[in-house]
Amino acid sequence: MDIKLLHGDCLEQLETLSDNSVNLIITSPPYATQRNSTYGGIHPDKYVEWFLPRAAELKRVLAPDGTFILNIKEHVHQGERHPYVMDLVRALREQGWLWTEEFIWHKRNSTPGKWPNRFRDAWEHLFQFNLQRKFKMHQEEVMVPVGDWAKTRFQNLSAKEHERQTSATGSGYGRTLSKCKDRTQVYPANVLTPAFSIEDELAEVAQFGVELEAQLTALSVYREQLESGKIPDGGAPGGNVLFRPTECGNKDHSAVFPLAIPRWFIKLFTSKGDTVLDPFLGSGTTGVGSAQLGRHFVGVEIDGHYLDNARTRLVDLPEVDEAMDDVSPPRREQVDPKQEDTSDILDLLGNP
Numbered sequence: 001m002d003i004k005l006l007h008g009d010c011l012e013q014l015e016t017l018s019d020n021s022v023n024l025i026i027t028s029p030p031y032a033t034q035r036n037s038t039y040g041g042i043h044p045d046k047y048v049e050w051f052l053p054r055a056a057e058l059k060r061v062l063a064p065d066g067t068f069i070l071n072i073k074e075h076v077h078q079g080e081r082h083p084y085v086m087d088l089v090r091a092l093r094e095q096g097w098l099w100t101e102e103f104i105w106h107k108r109n110s111t112p113g114k115w116p117n118r119f120r121d122a123w124e125h126l127f128q129f130n131l132q133r134k135f136k137m138h139q140e141e142v143m144v145p146v147g148d149w150a151k152t153r154f155q156n157l158s159a160k161e162h163e164r165q166t167s168a169t170g171s172g173y174g175r176t177l178s179k180c181k182d183r184t185q186v187y188p189a190n191v192l193t194p195a196f197s198i199e200d201e202l203a204e205v206a207q208f209g210v211e212l213e214a215q216l217t218a219l220s221v222y223r224e225q226l227e228s229g230k231i232p233d234g235g236a237p238g239g240n241v242l243f244r245p246t247e248c249g250n251k252d253h254s255a256v257f258p259l260a261i262p263r264w265f266i267k268l269f270t271s272k273g274d275t276v277l278d279p280f281l282g283s284g285t286t287g288v289g290s291a292q293l294g295r296h297f298v299g300v301e302i303d304g305h306y307l308d309n310a311r312t313r314l315v316d317l318p319e320v321d322e323a324m325d326d327v328s329p330p331r332r333e334q335v336d337p338k339q340e341d342t343s344d345i346l347d348l349l350g351n352p
Helices: 010-016 044-061 084-094 149-153 198-227 260-269 285-292 304-315 318-326 342-349
Strands: 003-007 022-027 062-072 098-106 123-130 275-278 296-301
Touching: 003 010, 003 285, 003 304, 010 044, 010 296, 022 260, 044 062, 044 084, 062 098, 062 260, 084 098, 084 123, 260 275, 260 285, 275 285, 285 296, 285 304, 285 318, 296 304
Parallel strands: 003 296, 022 062, 022 275, 275 296
Antiparallel strands: 062 123, 098 123
């Protein structure tokens, strides 16, 4: 398994990749005028112009039977949704992409609030683009359990339910209900709600406890300093702590999606040994999912701090640790600190 992290603007870094070398692209680019403090922000009126050259490079490196998943959401501008996302979809089609499907990410723990003319955002787009109509897809890998309701529903089927019933709308669709009787799994819908995981929940709760304890300690020290008449230069400790136990942790990044999202698409559109690309790496979540599922991975990130954090997440994975046995130089813990060359250490996950 090969993992490569590249530091810089993806427009430039993607030039280092060969044509047709990637099987799946999953990414969430910076949204227009959002996350200004970390990515600078792109004005919505200029977003399509900014994104299209990068999309051209994505089109070049993607295999003909590959898939591009784009997570993006339009924001509210002067009281209405800005159309830059729809403009981008149209522009990508003009560039030669096929808009094959649109999935919806249902955000169960979206931030609550009240607005005078709308409700809170609880979903985001996951656009699927392809280069041709026939592409690699493993639908059986993402099938879901039928549910206990089937045990009683299929016990006594009528004669009519053993025959094909066409839709009353005249759409031409139909079904024979009796054919579903012995099925234990079915194909999913295109609305994704990341599944609840007891293990992930406990891990997030434990991490939150550690962070909370550290925060309380820092506040206690700050109080003692104030009571003694000293005002620390750094001001009061604190900040926004995003605790989403059923979705994802903040991972020291301003916009993170749950690990379940990239894992689902990786299983659906790739096989073991295929290569996954995230040109806007962020906290490295797509890389984590790729490594866990035995896929090669390429990540590009313009922010050095985020890149370092992503590298740390990947290095700590058991799957990556094992893969490093075949990588030179040796694994990080085996390197003599006196002879350590930082540039070579970065080769453990590829040259940034």
